[in-house]
Amino acid sequence: MFTSFLLLIFKCYKRSWLNFDSSKTTKISAMKTTYITLSLSAILLLGIYSCKKGEVASTDLEAYATTDSASAIVSDSISSVAEMKVKDKQFIKTADVNMEVKDVYNATIAIEKSVQELGGFVTNSNLQSNVVSENTYNTSNEKAMLVKKYQTENRMQVRIPTEKLGELLTAINTNKLFLNSRSINAEDVTANIKYSELEGKRNQKTSENISKLKTNKDKVTLDDENMSEGNLQKLSSMNMTDDLKYSTIDIYIKEPQLRIAEIAVTNTTSIDNKYKYNFIYDAKDGFVYGFYLIQRIIVGLINVWPLLLIAAAILYFLRKRKISKPEYPKNPE
Structure with missing residues (x-):
């Protein structure tokens, strides 16, 4: 654009030069005038071009800053580990989240809904209320109020498709009041997968070698042991495949403040006092208890009658011996 403008000025200068008189003085004066005009125009154009360039550079910088800011927001909301x-790597990803929420029950429902929408499932959810204190206050002779102070918490374990792990962590984050901790682990199991493949081939080769042996007791034992080892290897491979496909997230949520529950109950103290003492019934019960006590004593004596008989015989012989023993007079000194 700047070059085109200079060419345009040069053409104008050429035309004006041709139209001037052939006088040398006139031509020199015209050249000076044209040169001054050309220089001023070039300076003016250069200043305008510099301003435009500065504006473009400023706009690009703002756009870059905006893009960088948006990128930073994305990286903050979704963990890079998740x-x-x-390339050529396989990771088993797990996560652990510990946070405080406004309402544990509503947060649990929201998390379970997000898990279901993302194609995952809940393997464990243990929602419970821990009672801090419990007191009963009587409000009348018949009624009372039970006041409980408690804190609600929930421990959950969910499985989510690995490619949806970041989305679920973002959804869980929207329920928090305060995030105590969040850990994400990506275990590289590429070598384990290769080792599992090699073990499968080895097991198959061993099976082929055993089949070539003569049939006897040792062959049956070897074949059974090899088959058992192969089954364990297949089970390990299945578990690893499942862990690669689904990530496991352990979630612990609780409410930061105590809740208070007021429950209307019956005033048991007044009822206890009402029926605690009854003289007529207690007196009657006392006579009945005394009568049965006498019966139990008599029955007890009957049960030990041999002992009573032996004791009576011993007492009789002792008294008889004492009576039959002679008494000798004392010798006077």
Whole structure:
């Protein structure tokens, strides 16, 4: 654009030069005038071009800053570990979240709904209320108020498709009042997968070698042991495949403040006092108890009659011996 403008000025200068008189003085004066005009125009154009360039550079910088800011927001909302993908690498991803929420029950429902929408499932959910204190206050002779102070918490374990792990963590984060901790682990199991494949081939080769042996007791034992080892290897491979497909998240949520529950109950103290003492019934019960006590004593004596008979015989012989024993007079000194 700047070059085109200079060419345009040069053409004008050429035309004016041709139209001037052939006088040398006139031509020199015209050249000076044209040169001054050309210089002023070039300076003016250069200043305008510099301003425009500065504006463009400022706009690009603002756009870059906006893009960088948006990128920073994305990286903050979704963990890089949760979204990490490396060529020729396999990762088993797990996460642990510990946070405080306004309402544990509503947060639990929201998390379970998000898990279901993302194609996952809940393997454990243990919602409970821990009672801090419990007191009963009588409000009348018949009524009372039970006041409980408690704190609600929930321990959950969910499985989510690995590619949806970041989305679920973001959804869980929207329920928090305060995040105590969040840990994400990506275990590289690429070598384990290769080792599992090699073990499967080895097991198959061993099975082929055993089949070539003569049939006897040792062959049956070897084949059984090899088959058992192969089944364990298949089970391990299935578990690893499942862990690669679904990530496990352990979630602990609780309410930061105590809740208070007021429950209307019956005044048991007044009822206890009402029926605690009854003289007529207690007196009657006392006579009946005394009568049965006498019966139990008599029955008890009857049960030990041999002992009573032996004791009576011993007492009789002792008294008889004492009576039959002679008494000798004392010798006077």
